Every structure is written in C-alpha cells, then in structure tokens.
Amino acid sequence: MRIGEVLLVIADCPQSFRSVPxxxxxxxxxxxxxxxxxxxxxxxxxxxxx
Known part of the structure; x- marks a missing residue:
C-alpha cells in the first residue's frame, strides 16, 4: 500500500478490539x-x- 491509502479490516473476534489497534x-x-x-x-x- 502507498502512503495515504486506507485499509478496511473487518474482524469478528472480540479480541481484535485490543490486538488490531x-x-x-x-x-x-x-x-x-x-x-x-x-x-x-x-x-x-x-x-x-x-
């Protein structure tokens, strides 16, 4: 990806609230x-x- 681009990540694991950030x-x-x-x-x- 290039600078300024935005990636949408869709998760279904409650732990992702902590791990993704x-x-x-x-x-x-x-x-x-x-x-x-x-x-x-x-x-x-x-x-x-x-």
Whole structure:
C-alpha cells in the first residue's frame, strides 16, 4: 500500500478490539477513529503513514 491509502479490516473476534489497534501502532500505521461494530463484525480503518 502507498502512503495515504486506507485499509478496511473487518474482524469478528472480540479480541481484535485490543490486538488490531496494538498491531497498527506497532507497525507505524494510524487507526482512524474508533472501531465500529455492526452485528458481529468489527470494522477498523487503518491509514498508511510511512
């Protein structure tokens, strides 16, 4: 992916509320907003900043 692009990650594991933000930060990306829950799915928007 290129700088400025946004990746949508859809997860269904409750642990992803913790693990996805941790991994996003660890790898130098930016989590946009708070995770959104729709039914059992959890939506994360991750921006490439490096």
């Amino acid at each position: 941790e991994e996003t930060t660890k790898h130098g990306y930016q989590l946009l907003g708070e995770p959104e829950r729709i039914g059992q799915d959890i939506y994360f928007y991750i921006k490439v900043v490096q």
